[in-house]
Amino acid sequence: MKFLSNLTRAAAFCVVLSPAACAACLDTKPDTRLNFEGKLSFQVFPGPPNYEAVNKGDTPEPTYILKLDHPVCVDGNDSSDAIEKADQVQIFPNDAKEAGLFISMRRLAGRRVRVEGTSAFTAHTGHHHAPLLLPIAAIVETSDPGEAEGGGLNAVQEFYLALAKGNGADAARLVVVEKRASGPLSAPAMTAFYGGLDEMLALMEVKRTGPDEFQVRYGYVSRGDHRCDGAAVVRTNGQNLISSIKPLNGC
Numbered sequence: 011m012k013f014l015s016n017l018t019r020a021a022a023f024c025v026v027l028s029p030a031a032c033a034a035c036l037d038t039k040p041d042t043r044l045n046f047e048g049k050l051s052f053q054v055f056p057g058p059p060n061y062e063a064v065n066k067g068d069t070p071e072p073t074y075i076l077k078l079d080h081p082v083c084v085d086g087n088d089s090s091d092a093i094e095k096a097d098q099v100q101i102f103p104n105d106a107k108e109a110g111l112f113i114s115m116r117r118l119a120g121r122r123v124r125v126e127g128t129s130a131f132t133a134h135t136g137h138h139h140a141p142l143l144l145p146i147a148a149i150v151e152t153s154d155p156g157e158a159e160g161g162g163l164n165a166v167q168e169f170y171l172a173l174a175k176g177n178g179a180d181a182a183r184l185v186v187v188e189k190r191a192s193g194p195l196s197a198p199a200m201t202a203f204y205g206g207l208d209e210m211l212a213l214m215e216v217k218r219t220g221p222d223e224f225q226v227r228y229g230y231v232s233r234g235d236h237r238c239d240g241a242a243v244v245r246t247n248g249q250n251l252i253s254s255i256k257p258l259n260g261c
Contacts, residue, residue: 034085035083035084035085035093036083036084036142037085038084038085038087038129038130038131038142039087040129041128042128042130044144045124045125045126046082046124046125047122048076048077048078048079048123049077049121049122050074050075050076050077050101050119050123050149051074051075051076052072052073052075052116052119052167052216053072053073053075053139053215054070054072054073054212054214055070055139056069056071057070057137064214064229065214065229065239067209070174071137071139072213073100074101074102074115074119075099075100075101075140076099076100076125077098078096078097078098078099081095081096081097082095082097082142083095084130084141086132089131090132090134091132093132093141093142096140096141098140098142099130099140099142099143099144100133100138100140100142100144101115101125101127101143101144101146102143102146103115103146103147104127104129111146111149114149115149116164116168118149120163120218121151122151122152123149123150123152124149125149127144127145127146127148128145162246162250163218163224165184166216166224166244166246166252167213168180168184169181169185169252170211170216170226171213172184173200173211174211175210176201176205176206177201177205178196178198178199178200178202178204179201181200181204182200184252185251186247186252186253189253195252195255204230206233207230207231207232207233208231208232208233208234208235209237210230211228211229212229213226213227214227215227219243222246222247223244223245224245224246225242225243225258226241226242226244228242238261239259239261240257240259241257242255242257243255243256243258244256
């Protein structure tokens with residue numbers, strides 16, 4: 011798919027020159043087509059009721075944030091405020107039924123991508139986690155495959171999202187064969203524990219700390235109302251399967 015790139019280049023030009031040298035900012039009128047390029051990340055933000063912390067009972071809100079290569083300014087209109095400088099865009103499929111885009115976004119977390127969409131708008135509720143939001147119709151990877159940070163990161167993310175559903179079978183598929191057959195990383199063991207929680211696991215952060223090493227933060231409430239604010243170091247192998255999980259705080 012061919013993407014327009016004029017707006018991205020214009021934004022870069024505005025960064026180099028003074029703001030007065032830029033004739034116009036991005037237009038957020040309905041149906042205006044925009045495209046952006048940057049690094050895609052997956053984050054979980056706290057939602058209702060307090061929008062403060064998932065580990066204190068707020069609803070987790072899984073979110074995809076695009077960190078732009080170059081900050082942009084945004085024109086205001088009747089439905090959106092003006093923004094002088096924004097370097098993050100919250101993206102989501104423009105059609106909630108578009109399963110393919112959701113799959114692509116999960117697969118491309120941690121990589122450089124280009125997205126295209128229409129009808130961008132500025133943040134105005136607690137559910138908006140970046141200054142600018144864009145419903146997208148397309149996403150493509152622009153990373154050099156030799157430098158991409160996907161792979162293991164995506165496997166770790168998918169592993170914990172499966173645990174968040176209490177689905178030990180899907181989680182076990184992301185574990186090396188020798189550890190998924192029995193023990194705590196087997197499908198029955200993970201389903202029994204994570205499927206029986208008083209409050210299901212909420213994934214809060216997955217970040218890379220080495221070539222095949224990741225630090226994960228999560229929270230859940232086990233039976234008996236015991237709250238776990240968990241953290242672990244997760245390692246993957248060359249086939250992007252989880253080879254070890256080391257809890258950092260005993261839960």
